[in-house]
Amino acid sequence: MSRRNAVLLLVPGLALLLFGFLVPAVMMLLHPPDTPALDVGHRLAQMLADPFMLGIIWRTLRIGLIVTAVCLLLGFPVAYLLSRSTSRWSGLLLALAIFPLLLSNVVRTYGWLVVLGSKGVIAQALTGLGITDHPPQLLYTETAVVAGLVQLFLPLAIVSCYSSLSGIEARLEDAARGLGASRTATFRLVLLPLAMPGAVVGATLVFAGAATAYTTPVLLGGTRQTMLSLQLFNYSSVTIDWAGASAVALLMTALVFAVAGASAWAGRRRVTA
């Protein structure tokens, strides 16, 4: 293929990206509607000095990190067992782990209302078993938001870890065991460092998704669990504060990139250590 033809093939895609993505994204920061120049920067500075906004940023970060940690803690074992299984069920189990990705977040989150409500499955189980007469409030708490987000993003964590783990030759574990390493030593010295790239990808995707999610916090949280995404939506669709919305968008993006960068760095350090 000649270079000229190659460039021609790229033109439609580049045009779409430019006018449907890059230009609007930049303009959103430089010039929101009905807003004086540089107002976004001004608003950003205000937000960073405002304890209320800082609280929201911190909650967003915290929820994102907790969800990421739980997803890795639960997802890694699933991925490991699937990658090492020779059972004929393993294909089905992998499919079941991936299947939720086909389902709308609304559908998936909706189930938690049934599970966590005050007459929900957990509460009824607790009272039914006589453990307590006053089941704890579960819905509209940070725990509910975390549970919902963990459910949403576990498949992503599993798939990332799986693709990394299934690329690690099983022989390496054999070799470590043969050299005298116990199971835990093998995990710590061989498996974990080698699975790190997949775990980092997984962590990045999960954090990016969890920290910017809208559906789940809006359904399972309340006004006390406000995250940046809800704030962005409020500014853009309720109070019509364009500069504020743009500033929150910038904050959200920066948060995602900062955490992605940090996890990539930590992953590299761990592997080379």
Add this chain to the structure above:
Amino acid sequence: MRDGSDAVVRLAKVSRHFGDVAAVDGVDLEVPAGSLTALLGPSGCGKTTTLRMIAGYEHPTAGQIFIDGRDATGLAPEKRNIGMVFQSYALFPHLTVAKNVGFGLKVRGVAREEIRRRAHEALELVGLSELSGRRPRELSGGQQQRVALARAIAIRPSVLLLDEPLSNLDARLRVQMRAELARIQRESGITTILVTHDQEEALQLADQMVILDSGRVAQAGHPRKIFPAPANRFVATFLGYENFLTLPGRGLVTIRPEHVAVLPESGTAPDGGQSRPGTISRITYRGTDSLVTLDVEGDTILAAASDPDLHEGSRVRTFFPDDRVVPLAS
């Protein structure tokens, strides 16, 4: 629980079934201390499974395995003190050469300084002490193979197990590494079991050659004993005896192409063998000699010949020297 024999590894009626498949089927085997035993056989005959049972990655469904005189049948791999070199080398890609070699010592809690010393020693033995800071991916195939060997040796194992350690290398390197392997085994004196499907490799390296056929031992013994006298057609085929025919008074026999003489049709037959008339159906030039395909009274016979006067279609006389003809139990 010591058993009587002084073999370092002893398998007593060991079998391993996978569902219906008998991968290994009642194998008895003694590996004397300091020797090199080669497990040889075609793909799927059970070589790897046998080796993995000795290492503890697989457990026998019947029989017992003794290592250093103690029953090791149910022991976990990390408790056996065995050095294994995998076909794919299985080097840890995230560790340097030195750390790979030191791995087994590190998990044994050996002191840092001592690890360094012994890793260096093992790398010297395989001639790679210069490369200790590299990662596996920065090494050639032959170098990786030697690192795997050094890693296995560094823990001073009772037995060294090698699963087709050379089969991933190209022809030239394979020959070279084969000599290297012989040297290292000789110098270290470690009892070694080598899995291969390459008869040349086994012939060249082994003190004991064990040929497996569908999970059973087909023949075992010193290469110089087995090679000139394969016990049956399976072993003969495997060792490159291409010709099988029935000779009057000798029954079913086998003979290698190199030992079949192709003589002019007229002329007297030499003594000490049998002579049969034949026709040349094809000649394939091989450089030093040609491979001649003959039709000998209905049998297809291959002979290696360097006579430039042979032509396709010529009628000739084939000669089978008595001392080269191996009778087979059919």
Add this chain to the structure above:
Amino acid sequence: MRDGSDAVVRLAKVSRHFGDVAAVDGVDLEVPAGSLTALLGPSGCGKTTTLRMIAGYEHPTAGQIFIDGRDATGLAPEKRNIGMVFQSYALFPHLTVAKNVGFGLKVRGVAREEIRRRAHEALELVGLSELSGRRPRELSGGQQQRVALARAIAIRPSVLLLDEPLSNLDARLRVQMRAELARIQRESGITTILVTHDQEEALQLADQMVILDSGRVAQAGHPRKIFPAPANRFVATFLGYENFLTLPGRGLVTIRPEHVAVLPESGTAPDGGQSRPGTISRITYRGTDSLVTLDVEGDTILAAASDPDLHEGSRVRTFFPDDRVVPLAS
């Protein structure tokens, strides 16, 4: 624009540079009609690049390429009527065997019935007419290779180009397919250029052998001419002449291990050659014979011997027959 020669393919001072690398460097080459020419040489010597220029996938930076007497230097591949078999076979995975073989005819607008007939014919030639309904992934490596060949032949090309067609096959299959390839080329009579790095393959198949060294022709001619008389050390090494030494009166010479005789130290030297004393440093058993490494007055000499009385450390006499010794232009 016809040129004088009756070669089907002619390369005139063809070069191909990639940046600073001269992959092919002033190659002259004539491929006579109906012949099989083998391009031989170590990795990176320019074999593939040469072939790809003939096929039109790559263009020379200098020189000219003639096909059927016409200047084809700048022609697009689809205009050259050349059948190419790729190392990876490059079978279309979405088409059946028959459709793969018929592809070249279809894009030429040949009628349906005619396509079917000729595809069937080509598949008969390679012995696969039974499998015409299968997909490539349902075939073994050897079968895929033959489909690729049938596809290339079906368009009745002026020239058939084969880039290491056998190197993806295992050893046993490779030998078998080599014979098959020879038969097909003979039966179809198509002028063929075969790239290989396997000297045995070239010796066995080629009417003309062209050995490349770093983009230049090192030696060219009939295998039976080249093999016993390599022109220089590069060619000799490549053809497996392991020994290089200087003999009084003959200068730098080379000789194959099979032709070096190892005789008792005492005893008379035979005529028609030169004799030198040596010490056996290593004997490697190879089954039919042993490879003996000797120290001959400072030179390391390899000899193939089957005498069971040789031992490491023995002093012996080596003998180099005059008719086996090849003088080299150093």
Add this chain to the structure above:
Amino acid sequence: SEHAITVSTFSFGTEQFNQVVVQPFEKATGIKVQVETGNNADRLAKLQVNKAHPTVDVMLISDYFAALGEKQGLFDKIDAAAVPNLSKIYDFAKSTDGYGPAYTFQLLGELYRTDGITDPQKAADWKTLWDGGYKGKIAVPDMAPTAGQLFLSATSDVFGSGPGDVESGFSNLTQLAPNVLKFYTSTTEVTSLLDRGEVVAAPALDSFAVDLVKAGKPIAWAVPAKGRYMATNEAQVVKGTAHKADAEKFIDFLLSADVQSKAAAAYYDKPVNKDATVPDVLTKVAGDAAKDPVAAGYTTLDMAPIVANRTQWVERYAREVSSK
């Protein structure tokens, strides 16, 4: 097409709205109606966005957003002569500035579970929410739903000097916050919180109690002893519409006694037309206030200070109340 209008309305009860209002109107006038739905804020935002080329002709929207829209110049005054039914409606429903009228009203009261709060007196006292006995068992409107502003004004009134005393309102709501399970963000959300027993009481609009009461659930709605405020929904003509006459026809139709009666029966929009009939279910929930709210002591809020301060109050509510 010549005679076609777009009516923007709330996103619930659309089916009944269609049957009671839209289809009869189309039949009666031959004017085609396209219905669009959404919440107040969203719809007003979109109206603002499309100010130059309005895509909506009639806006049915709550009083605060209507006032906001009036201020932003999004709505047009109407010609009283083109809307004869204006003369039939209560005074509180009429615009003093000539804009579109209210067509229904909503009362703020206490929605509660009768198995949770057994004493109706306690239910009728806003201060009950503060006394800690129902900590974690009450829901309170966020500022986004209509009830939010009403409850802020009611709190200001009950604890302070009047509905405008928001300082008192905010400080008391801050104290209330720890007792609150959820600050509900859309009005209907609260009915399910009650129905499922997540909460026992919540300040809420009367209309949302109707289905629950009718279904015989242990739920009632109480008119508060003090702090009675109501909101209205208005019908506005969008400025710049090309179909102003048709829009006014639609509003007049909406105000007719017949349509008002049917709407009240079908989806509990309480009539502003004095001649309309109020179904029994509504009076069962809210008593006489369902018929003539002003007579029952309810007042609408003064929109001027709200329009001036609401953005700031929303922000303040988020910081000082709903996030606590």
Add this chain to the structure above:
Amino acid sequence: MSRAGRSLRPARERRPVLTVLAVAAYLIMLGPALFVVAVAFTSGSTITFPPEGFSLRWFGAAASYRPFLDGLGTSALVATAATVIALAVGIPATLAVHRGRLPGRAVVQNLFLSPIVLPELVLGLALYQQLMVGLGVTASGVLLIGHTILLLPYAVRVTGASLALADPALEEAARGLGAGPVTTFFRVTLPVLRPGIAAAAVLGFVTSFNNVPLSLLLQGPGTETLPVAMLQYVQTSYDPVVAAVSVVLLLAAVVVAVVAERLVGFNKIFGGIGS
């Protein structure tokens, strides 16, 4: 996705800790959906578990609720159109990147993948603010652009992975057999890419169909998608209508999974999302 080789461990070894964590993971992923299914068949009027009796009435209610039907239509339309456009624009770009010997191809490739790292709400906001409010592009137009941008990375990456696996010699072989560049594209390149294109199409359709943040911000007259309609319904009312819709969507997802399995391998398509 390939397995990393056969059983490596003595068959007797058990891993209690890993197994418990894995079981917990599956419970969290799938448990709530099972309760949704149960609730959908309740004859009661609230979402409580266990359901009160059995009835299909909520399916009837869902089927006659206009916003869901309209939303379904909108979602299907937008998802189809966005997928088709993303592929039509993405496949040529993929070809250029993989076969074009372009300078800086890594940069171009990353540019096409870049929307994936941006939070969807941010993309939505940018388009809403700049295209809809700023330039007055219609809501449906912006919705389509937004979804197309969202899918473009999948189109480029999935077809690219498929192209990277395809032997470049295939195209050369076709040329050598006498096919010109255009014939080669339609007779060889495109058919060879078919599994990749199918995978990208399924992945793209599902991603667009389920998207909430973008659709929520960009909804305008006539552009309310099904997930947005469901979200708004759940926010304002707790009857089991949405459970019924969820069951229908769940069944649809099963069908998609089975079809995807037949086409290319379900695990392969969706397994690629996270890598």
